[in-house]
Amino acid sequence: MGYATLKDVAKMAGVSLATASRALNNRGDVDQATRKKVLEAAKALSYTPNPLARGLLSGTTKTIGILVTTIQNPFYAAVVTGIEKVLAAEGYTIILCSSHEEPAAEREAIRTLLARRVDGLIIAPVQSRPDGLELLFESNVPFVFVARYMPGIDTDYVVCDDEAVGRLATEHLIAKGHRRIMFLNSSRNSSAELRQRGYEESLKAHGIPMDPALVRTVQNGTQAEEVMATALEEGVQATAVFCFCDEMAVGVLRALAARGIRVPEEMAVISCDNLAFTAV
Amino acid sequence: MGYATLKDVAKMAGVSLATASRALNNRGDVDQATRKKVLEAAKALSYTPNPLARGLLSGTTKTIGILVTTIQNPFYAAVVTGIEKVLAAEGYTIILCSSHEEPAAEREAIRTLLARRVDGLIIAPVQSRPDGLELLFESNVPFVFVARYMPGIDTDYVVCDDEAVGRLATEHLIAKGHRRIMFLNSSRNSSAELRQRGYEESLKAHGIPMDPALVRTVQNGTQAEEVMATALEEGVQATAVFCFCDEMAVGVLRALAARGIRVPEEMAVISCDNLAFTAV
């Protein structure tokens, strides 16, 4: 069967393709009676314009590419849901890709999205450096960053004040009397860099020496448990852990629980995102 | 600027459109030297075929529509991630829509997806009845159900044995000595119906009368806390709660914590999905 085409509609209404198109798009002057016939035919045939044909003419796809690390991190699930909602209301559709924090996957996704001719891109970049993203910059396709950005790249971005995030978390723990504070950080991206800066600033402001052994990098949220476990095996000396995100905190709590380390009595844990499941 | 077209490639390579197309697609016989020239030109111009033009010819979009309730429920985030991964490897791209458990939104999303000419659909249906989905059934576009299905609709679906789920959870609680077991269920969909059947069967098998006051329906994961709170305000008599999904369990735990009710001493809680954040 397939979809009805404009030609089918025109034929049923007894008019030309051009007239059918005008009637359907409310363009130019079309006789009331003619328009009515066309609309009825379109309805009878369940006509819906082929977006491929339209896109070919207009050079537009009404499609936005979304590239985040993974929607398995509820933070990004929320971001994507919000984007989808607003865009749907505007008649746009989203194509979703995941980088899983891997630069190569990110490049590949950008290639895919551009090949799909998206009208724009919303990206949570894996790295804070624009390496290997020439394709994107040279494409002339508009893009904005979300959650993270790239210093020096001239485009809009929606982020929080990550340096303040690092400071707030660290200050809080210091105020609670902690001086040996682990930082389980993400890597490469701007949020990671800025939160770490906030962390270091706070330590410095309180005269606490910064111990590199306390800062651990996690490539990917799901590795947090392993990284924390390793630190514990190594006998890391700390009384608190500042986690880059809630997802990592779950892994940390698990590593701690596995060793019978009580939270917060023996180890305080703080993290960011304020995700629903953390509010129990 | 815009994208280079086949015409640009052909011109640079000094061949016709047809030959350029053949060279690029490894179709028919093309002289080695000619093919090389075309490939070089394509590379030099960063040529990538316009999927709109291709789709118009082939009647195919290499796009699959995914319709779930919301990726904010980590269960569906995992489902979508898996689908995306497999499809990406096959050169397909996904368009994501959310129904938020609302039949009207589901219908609208299906309309949108079909209008986009997706090659197929993967749907977690809101209802177990095929009401209002004529559009889908008449479209001839292949679709499969995931997580939930519609009895009587002839298509493939990927689900778990929901009746067994209901039975296992209930039996477990009964084995622990519980007889007043609340069931915080989802609504309308097949999983909800089947899990409830399993719940009722188990009660019956153990000679426990089924009390309708113990079964509460939640329209939407985020309402679980409220529904549980209401039940508690009403003075519901129960020693255990069986939650339809992990997301709901979080709400339940919160409602319990707010009232100082200890888990599991005063109220046992069980739920399904085995999501990462529940494993702490």
Added chain:
DNA sequence: CTGAAAGCGCTTACAG
């Protein structure tokens, strides 16, 4: 107010 024609970017028979 309406229709014939061109063209968006591609692929595919059909001839050479």
Added chain:
DNA sequence: CTGAAAGCGCTTACAG
């Protein structure tokens, strides 16, 4: 092995 032509489904000047 290669090119000219038609056509996928639409929109938009251009004529009437």
